[in-house]
Every structure is written in C-alpha cells, then in structure tokens.
Amino acid sequence: MINNSKKIALTGGAAAAEALRQINPDVMPVYPITPQTPIIETFAKMVADGEADTEMIEAESEHSAMSAAVGASAAGVRAMTASSSQGIMLMAEILPIASGMRLPILMLVSARAISAPINIHGDHQDVMFVRDAGWIQIFSENAQEVYDNTLIALKLAEKKRIPAMVIMDGFQTSHSVENLEILENSAAKNFVGEYKAKNHLLDFEDPKTFGPVSLPNSFFEFKRAQAESMDGAIGEIGEIFGEYGKISGREYDLFEAYRLDDAEKAIVVAGSTAGTAKVAVDELREQGEKAGLLKIKLFRPFPYDQVAEVLKNVGKIAVFDRTVSFGANAPLCGEIIQTISTIPNKKFTIQSCIYGLGGREIFKEDIKKVFEGLSGDKIEGIKYIGLK
Amino acid sequence: MTLIVNKQLSSKLAPGHSTCAGCGIPAIARTVLGATDDPVVVVNVTGCLEVTSTLYPYSAWKVPWIHSAFENGGATAAGIDGAVKALKKKNRIPEDKKIKVVVFAGDGGTYDIGLQSLSGALERQHDFLYVCYDNEAYMNTGGQRSGATPYGADTETTPAGKKSFGKKEKRKDLMSIVIAHHLKYAAQANVAYLNDLKTKAKKALEMEGPRFLLVLQPCTNLWKFPTSQYVNIGRLATETNFWPLWEYFDGKYKINWATENPKPLEVFLKTQGRFKHLFKPGGEKVIAEMQKEVEENWKRLVNFVEV
Numbered sequence: 001m002i003n004n005s006k007k008i009a010l011t012g013g014a015a016a017a018e019a020l021r022q023i024n025p026d027v028m029p030v031y032p033i034t035p036q037t038p039i040i041e042t043f044a045k046m047v048a049d050g051e052a053d054t055e056m057i058e059a060e061s062e063h064s065a066m067s068a069a070v071g072a073s074a075a076g077v078r079a080m081t082a083s084s085s086q087g088i089m090l091m092a093e094i095l096p097i098a099s100g101m102r103l104p105i106l107m108l109v110s111a112r113a114i115s116a117p118i119n120i121h122g123d124h125q126d127v128m129f130v131r132d133a134g135w136i137q138i139f140s141e142n143a144q145e146v147y148d149n150t151l152i153a154l155k156l157a158e159k160k161r162i163p164a165m166v167i168m169d170g171f172q173t174s175h176s177v178e179n180l181e182i183l184e185n186s187a188a189k190n191f192v193g194e195y196k197a198k199n200h201l202l203d204f205e206d207p208k209t210f211g212p213v214s215l216p217n218s219f220f221e222f223k224r225a226q227a228e229s230m231d232g233a234i235g236e237i238g239e240i241f242g243e244y245g246k247i248s249g250r251e252y253d254l255f256e257a258y259r260l261d262d263a264e265k266a267i268v269v270a271g272s273t274a275g276t277a278k279v280a281v282d283e284l285r286e287q288g289e290k291a292g293l294l295k296i297k298l299f300r301p302f303p304y305d306q307v308a309e310v311l312k313n314v315g316k317i318a319v320f321d322r323t324v325s326f327g328a329n330a331p332l333c334g335e336i337i338q339t340i341s342t343i344p345n346k347k348f349t350i351q352s353c354i355y356g357l358g359g360r361e362i363f364k365e366d367i368k369k370v371f372e373g374l375s376g377d378k379i380e381g382i383k384y385i386g387l388k
Numbered sequence: 389m390t391l392i393v394n395k396q397l398s399s400k401l402a403p404g405h406s407t408c409a410g411c412g413i414p415a416i417a418r419t420v421l422g423a424t425d426d427p428v429v430v431v432n433v434t435g436c437l438e439v440t441s442t443l444y445p446y447s448a449w450k451v452p453w454i455h456s457a458f459e460n461g462g463a464t465a466a467g468i469d470g471a472v473k474a475l476k477k478k479n480r481i482p483e484d485k486k487i488k489v490v491v492f493a494g495d496g497g498t499y500d501i502g503l504q505s506l507s508g509a510l511e512r513q514h515d516f517l518y519v520c521y522d523n524e525a526y527m528n529t530g531g532q533r534s535g536a537t538p539y540g541a542d543t544e545t546t547p548a549g550k551k552s553f554g555k556k557e558k559r560k561d562l563m564s565i566v567i568a569h570h571l572k573y574a575a576q577a578n579v580a581y582l583n584d585l586k587t588k589a590k591k592a593l594e595m596e597g598p599r600f601l602l603v604l605q606p607c608t609n610l611w612k613f614p615t616s617q618y619v620n621i622g623r624l625a626t627e628t629n630f631w632p633l634w635e636y637f638d639g640k641y642k643i644n645w646a647t648e649n650p651k652p653l654e655v656f657l658k659t660q661g662r663f664k665h666l667f668k669p670g671g672e673k674v675i676a677e678m679q680k681e682v683e684e685n686w687k688r689l690v691n692f693v694e695v
Contacts, residue, residue: 214444
C-alpha cells in the first residue's frame with residue numbers, strides 16, 4: 001500500500017505546476033500563450049508565495065524563453081519552460097540547439113493547432129512539427145499522467161542529457177479539472193534527486209566551449225552520437241517507470257496496451273482521446289467484439305520493437321493522428337506502418353484517421369464507427385473523423 | 389616585458405584563432421575581458437568571432453564560452469544570469485561571488501536580428517555586459533548591408549552601380565535605442581582607441597545590471613583597405629566625428645574625445661574601397677549628405693552633454 005501520496009482535484013495545467021513546485025527548478029524562462037498560461041500562472045503564484053524559489057524570467061518571446069533556458073541549462077542548473085503552438089514554432093530554431101548541446105531542459109506543452117487560420121484549440125500539430133528536434137516527447141492522457149510524466153521525463157532527460165517535452169492536450173487536459181494523486185513533497189524530491197551537470201559554464205577551473213563550429217569532418221559523428229543516445233532512452237525510461245511505480249503505485253510502460261492481448265482490431269492514439277477510446281473498446285468488448293487500444297505515450301524515441309510486440313497479432317489497425325502531414329502519411333500512422341513492416345508473415349490492414357484538428361470534438365460513437373469500418377474488406381484512404 | 393604583456397593579453401582568448409589579418413575583433417575581445425579579474429562567462433552570437441575561435445576540436449577560449457544562435461545573445465546571457473542568481477539564492481555559490489557575463493556580437497546580431505533579444509534582456513535589467521563589435525555589415529557571410537551600414541556604402545546587397553550610389557538609408561541609431569531601456573551605462577568606443585575602450589570596459593564591468601558597449605571595428609574585407617591600416621582608419625572615423633567617443637552614465641552624457649577642427653569626412657571616406665564610387669562625378673552630393681549627417685549627429689550629441 002502506497003501512503004506517500006494525496007488525492008487532489010486539479011486541471012492538467014495545475015497538475016504540471018504542482019510537479020514543478022515539487023521539483024523547484026532553478027530557472028524558468030516563460031512567455032505566455034493560450035492554452036499554456038494556466039501552467040506558468042499557477043507556478044508564478046507558487047513562487048510569489050514562497051512555495052518554490054525558482055528564478056523566473058518573463059522573456060519577451062518564446063524564442064528568447066528557450067534561448068534563456070539554453071543559457072541557464074548550460075550554466076549547469078535545472079531549466080524548464082512551457083509553451084504551445086506558435087510559441088513552439090517560434091522556438092523551433094533553438095530546440096535542436098538544446099538537444100545538440102545535450103541540455104536536459106524540460107518543457108511542458110499544452111498542445112494546440114498552428115496557424116493559419118489562427119486557432120487556439122487543442123490538437124497535435126505543434127508537437128508533431130518539432131518531432132525531429134532531438135527532444136524526448138511523452139504524451140499524457142489526463143492530469144494524472146501530466147503530473148507523473150513531468151517527474152519521469154525530468155529524470156530521464158537528466159540521465160540521458162536529452163531535453164524532453166511533456167505533452168498534454170490543450171484545453172481538454174490543460175483546462176479540465178480531474179482527480180489525481182500527487183506524491184508527498186519529499187517522495188517527489190527524492191525521486192528526481194539533485195541535478196549535477198556533467199559540463200557547465202560556471203566551471204572556471206576547467207572552462208568549456210559550448211556550441212563550437214563543426215565542419216564536415218566532425219558534424220556527422222556528433223549527430224550519430226545524439227541518435228544513439230536517443231535510442232538508448234527507451235531502455236532507460238523502462239527503469240525509471242519501474243522506480244516510479246514503486247513509490248507511486250502507478251505502473252507505467254512505454255505505452256498502454258489496453259485489452260490488446262487477444263484483440264483482432266485495435267486503434268492507436270495518443271493523448272486525451274485515449275480515454276474516450278477506452279470506453280468505446282469496453283462497449284465493443286461487451287458486444288463480443290475483440291477490440292483493443294494502443295495508447296502511445298513515448299513518441300520520441302519511438303519504441304518500434306515494443307510496439308511491434310503488442311501489435312503483432314492484431315490484424316486490423318486504425319491509427320488516429322491529431323495532425324495532418326500534407327501530402328504524406330500522418331506522423332503516428334507512418335510510425336505504425338514502419339512498425340508492422342518488421343513483423344514477418346502477417347498481413348495487416350491499416351486505416352489512417354485524422355481527427356480533432358483545431359479542437360474539433362471526437363465522440364465515442366465516432367471511434368466505434370471506425371472499428372466497424374475495420375471489419376470490412378476494403379480500407380478507404382484517410383478518414384477524417386467528425387469532418388463537416 | 390612584451391612576453392608578459394602578450395601572455396596577459398591572450399590569457400582569456402588564445403592566439404590560435406583564425407580571424408583575418410588586420411582584424412580588430414580579437415583586440416576588442418581581449419581588451420574588454422582584460423578589464424576584469426573576476427570570473428567571466430562569454431556568450432558569443434553567430435558571427436566572425438564565433439566562427440574563427442572555436443573550430444572543433446580546437447577552441448581559442450580559455451574562459452567558459454557559449455554560442456547558441458545568431459539572434460539570442462541577450463536571452464542567452466539572461467539565462468546564465470538567471471542561473472547565477474538561482475544558485476546564489478539557494479546558497480550553492482556564495483552570495484558575494486562576482487561572475488561577469490559578457491556578450492560579444494556583431495552589428496548584424498545586434499542592430500538587426502538580435503535587437504529584440506537584446507531589448508528584452510536590457511528591459512528585464514539582467515546583470516550582463518553586451519559588447520557589439522560594429523563592422524557595419526554582415527561580414528561573416530561576405531559583406532551584405534546591415535542596419536549599421538552607413539548611407540552611401542557599397543556592399544554586396546547594396547552595390548554601387550549605374551543607377552545606385554550604394555546604401556540609400558542612414559545607419560540605425562542603436563545607442564539611443566539602447567539608452568531608452570533605462571540602463572546605467574552605455575558607451576561608444578573604437579578599436580583604434582584601446583585605452584579608451586579599456587577604461588569603458590572596466591567601468592562597465594564594475595557595475596551591475598545591463599551595460600552596453602558599441603565598438604567600431606574597421607573591417608578590411610568590407611571597407612576595403614590594406615590590412616595594415618585598421619587603426620589609422622579607425623582613428624579617422626573619430627577625427628572626422630563620424631564615430632565620436634562618448635559615454636552615457638546614470639542619465640548623463642560625456643564626450644571622451646573632441647577636437648576644435650574635425651577633419652572633413654572625405655578624408656575618412658577616401659581611404660576605403662566601399663566609398664570609392666563616391667569620388668566619381670555625381671558622388672559629391674552623397675558625400676555632402678553624409679557630411680551633413682555627421683554634423684547633425686555631433687550637434688545632437690553635444691546638446692545632450694550640455695543638457
């Protein structure tokens with residue numbers, strides 16, 4: 001029985017702030033953008049009340065917020081920020097600089113649509129746009145996972161020296177109040193531990209040069225080392241999940257395989273829609289359908305082998321992307337196609353579904369209809385769920 | 389004696405860099421950094437100094453150094469300042485430990501692409517010294533015009549031609565923009581006057597909060613003059629009042645060098661290939677316009693001092 005936690009009702013944004021309060025980051029450069037503001041406002045109030053003594057930097061743009069995070073992290077301290085949508089687009093230049101310099105910055109993301117036309121509501125276009133920035137990306141289904149993932153991702157980031165994004169769905173998760181359990185302060189603090197940077201700018205005895213010029217004779221090796229390190233994060237996160245399970249009682253894995261064991265058809269989805277999908281799966285199961293769900297959590301690095309293992313017996317798969325890749329497979333669908341291509345002697349049917357762009361609702365019935373469609377022999381092209 | 393001086397000069401930036409012959413940037417960096425004995429962290433934005441001093445696996449820097457991007461010198465320094473403040477607050481470094489954060493950036497990284505980042509960091513009153521070495525164009529990319537390029541200059545993107553006399557717009561008044569941020573200290577200096585630069589750097593480094601130095605850096609490639617001449621040409625910039633030496637401290641302006649009889653601007657212009665086209669028929673009007681600008685700027689500066 002775990003007794004070092006307490007139940008509390010919070011929005012996803014406030015749950016993230018709660019984890020930040022316990023981590024007590026050293027520096028937090030921020031810039032406001034909807035729907036990320038509840039995170040930074042809640043945390044700023046905590047600092048104002050003396051519950052954390054973080055150095056807040058109210059930057060004049062997201063580009064500067066991430067640049068300041070790079071400066072602070074290179075100086076050897078814990079630096080974090082939060083953003084969304086256009087903010088992530090604006091800081092996009094600095095994201096690969098953070099990962100290229102191996103700085104374990106943590107960013108909370110309240111995922112949102114990107115312009116044009118402008119739309120402030122939730123989808124995954126922003127985080128998918130920067131999926132190749134060399135950052136760990138972890139999706140959260142609800143406020144509980146936002147809280148848990150914040151602690152877990154920080155530990156992983158610092159262990160691997162790779163920056164990480166903890167992603168929640170804008171509004172659906174960032175602004176909805178849910179019950180969750182949070183750890184006692186001491187348990188959370190012990191879990192993340194003290195941060196000791198391997199190299200930093202305040203080492204005056206042994207000064208380091210960060211971000212030098214690298215020509216064709218060395219650049220490739222830098223990138224190869226980074227790629228290798230990223231791949232290795234899959235094994236590390238497994239260990240961290242295990243450690244976290246022991247103190248929280250919540251056992252996590254790279255993804256959540258929901259009623260997949262004997263499933264004949266499954267949907268794959270990331271984020272808050274997994275909650276709706278679970279209800280759909282339960283109802284279909286009651287009707288005797290062998291339906292299942294694969295909820296993606298770790299998107300970067302993508303755990304191809306482990307996903308293949310749980311999908312290998314599922315013949316019919318619908319992949320739900322809350323983004324669009326114009327003229328190509330949607331990102332998650334592309335990863336699933338890649339995954340099943342490694343499974344020998346099995347024929348798969350893949351249905352790509354695009355849903356929820358710009359905050360468009362998705363209902364249980366929509367998901368059930370997709371399962372129904374999987375029963376047929378013919379798969380149409382991309383299905384746009386809930387399109388008018 | 390020379391050996392000792394050289395050793396001191398290169399104690400923070402070693403001789404192994406690869407700036408062009410006749411480039412004053414290392415002298416600027418060494419003079420500024422030589423003006424303090426406190427530990428220094430250097431932020432270098434993309435540009436000539438960055439690219440010539442850190443060719444992996446070598447680094448000419450003997451102090452902690454970071455290059456992140458082109459337009460974020462102010463924000464990067466802000467993050468380091470934030471880290472130092474956080475560590476002091478948490479007693480992880482002593483409260484009285486003095487750590488200087490110094491940014492080096494060219495005019496492109498300061499007047500143009502980095503202006504917002506600089507403005508934000510100045511407004512938030514971060515504790516840092518920002519040094520802009522101003523060679524009046526994008527020289528790391530081969531000589532394109534910037535917001536610092538003077539009216540009438542021939543550059544790769546404002547070439548003089550049959551229907552063009554070069555750049556048609558005046559230089560941005562960066563010093564006024566910087567001073568509008570309520571900072572304590574800002575000064576205009578010139579690589580040709582290293583003692584003046586040293587005095588200003590020392591003054592600036594002893595203060596807290598945001599401080600700013602704008603240092604003229606005659607560039608042999610863009611300005612087109614023999615590599616032996618950068619000091620002489622830098623001097624002419626000041627002797628013609630094209631580049632006065634002055635400082636702003638606590639709301640007061642001070643001119644550091646003045647002459648009763650400034651040389652005509654032509655004397656400065658004719659030393660450089662970038663103004664060569666102005667000495668052909670028709671160029672006199674442009675030179676007259678430039679001379680007028682110099683005189684107006686000088687008058688304005690003198691007025692500030694008198695006020």
